[in-house]
Amino acid sequence: MEHKHQRVGHNVTEEPWERQIRQTDGYCFTMVEDEEGSLPVLTSGCLGLVGSEFQCRDTGNARQRRALECCTDQDFCNKDLYPTLPPLRTPGKTHTLSHTQYKRQESRPHYSIGLEQDETYIPPGESLKDLIEQSQSSGSGSGLPLLVQRTIAKQIQMVKQIGKGRYGEVWMGRWRGERVAVKLYLITDYHESGSLYDYLKSTTLDIKAMLRLAYSSVSGLCHLHTEIFGTQGKPAIAHRDLKSKNILVKKNGACCIADLGLAVKFISDTNEVDIPPNTRVGTKRYMPPEVLDESLNRKHFQSYIMADMYSFGLILWEIARRCVSGGIVEEYQLPYHDLVSSDPSYEDMREVVCIKRQRPSFANRWSSDECLRQMGKLMTECWAHNPASRLTALRVKKTLAKMSESQDIKL
Known part of the structure; x- marks a missing residue:
């Protein structure tokens, strides 16, 4: 496949600047989120080619107050993005707005074109809970498609470790503005000759x-x-x-x-x-x-x-x-x-x-x-x-x- 552009982006969640380089065929972004009473959290990164344009538009129905800006015009373009948090809304207005948006999504016709035919594409506004509920109600019992799982895995940003056992770790992460728990496993080759x-x-x-x-x-x-x-x-x-x-x-x-x-x-x-x-x-x-x-x-x-x-x-x-x-x-x-x-x-x-x-x-x-x-x-x-x-x-x-x-x- 021929890609129109490949950009290098800035990721503020990592440590030394020399290591904060990510290549992408899609958009790079900077996002600011309201962390429930704490100081706002700033994150930057890059998205994959598939669906990145749509994900860059996806801020309206996030559960957290946040602002997202994207770019694709030059390397490290997201270093110069300064999104501003929207003003606080009253609980009543927020509830009405989210209900209206949900109804629009529900009644929107689905066209069988472009990204919606791609099984790795996750529509804007879908929460992890929505995806899990859909997979459990599908009747197949197989869970989310493998490529969808991989897409989610690439989009998750690790924030901090919250638990650790002998064979795995649990991290708090973010996916599309949601806070999620991510369990990491170590998978190795199997050697039948043993030790x-x-x-x-x-x-x-x-x-x-x-x-x-x-x-x-x-x-x-x-x-x-x-x-x-x-x-x-x-x-x-x-x-x-x-x-x-x-x-x-x-x-x-x-x-x-x-x-x-x-x-x-x-x-x-x-x-x-x-x-x-x-x-x-x-x-x-x-x-x-x-x-x-x-x-x-x-x-x-x-x-x-x-x-x-x-x-x-x-x-x-x-x-x-x-x-x-x-x-x-x-x-x-x-x-x-x-x-x-x-x-x-x-x-x-x-x-x-x-x-x-x-x-x-x-x-x-x-x-x-x-x-x-x-x-x-x-x-x-x-x-x-x-x-x-x-x-x-x-x-x-x-x-x-x-x-x-x-x-x-x-x-």
Whole structure:
């Protein structure tokens, strides 16, 4: 489809000006709303091509007092729009006016042309309650059409978070002047092989499969740990609960990191660590010595990065044990299986890891296989007692890439 125009708009609901850019094929707008006795709220943004001209006219029958102005003549044109709230009306007049407008809408003939044929088009004046009631009374039981749902989702402006659970958040938002509650879900790919823990229990590995699991896992960890700048950027993130049960295996034998429920991010602008309020703690078996003895510097982001690397060293050990060499392979076991119980206490782990400074043992066969010997060296440098001595995720990634090259393996 050829669009007549594509504009860049200003969105005042976001933070830095550099990030307040939105491209659209429709109109850009600025709207001022009366927030029930509070100061008026100003919002700006851009609308999609379909229906935007009609939505720009839709102010008369809003439940809140508001004013809306639209433009489409140049980039950032809505920066120069200054809508003014209409004067307050008496309750009686408001009631009569809304009744008259409703009757006009009801009796208006419907022409089967243009936008009204488009299932994504939502007529002006329709409230979310109206749409839900229509979908429930349609008899199909399927709810709103998918494209209508998508259209609404694009038009909703998030205002503030009002609730949060382990798997979702609830936000107060605005849609066409109405205040709505928006529940956000996290939807991810499904990986039928399950977690790395499940996979290793039932699968033995050759050298290539071992390196693929290890390399893809540390690549994901490296991505988490790295801050990326720009419009598609991300902050540096530390996982804080790395273990084989929190890594998933894809069909192609590569891994991806899951369950970021304990993750912390680094805010580079203020040099602060953003730690979400959470009563959960990490898995004791995988905790580094500085967490077990409570010496970790919680204000220093690099402390969390190095804690992740200790846990990753244990994961490398789990992977390497399942690699066949010379026809020999060890059965799957959790780290420290021979030193602590199946559900160790903090005191158990502190004694083994901090006081005795013990680590998982290597099978004798590893010394006669060059690849397994190098894997052993890698994990030893990851789980070093001193956090500053541990390898970074990037260093482990580069080392595994060199090991693959030397084995003539393409990952």
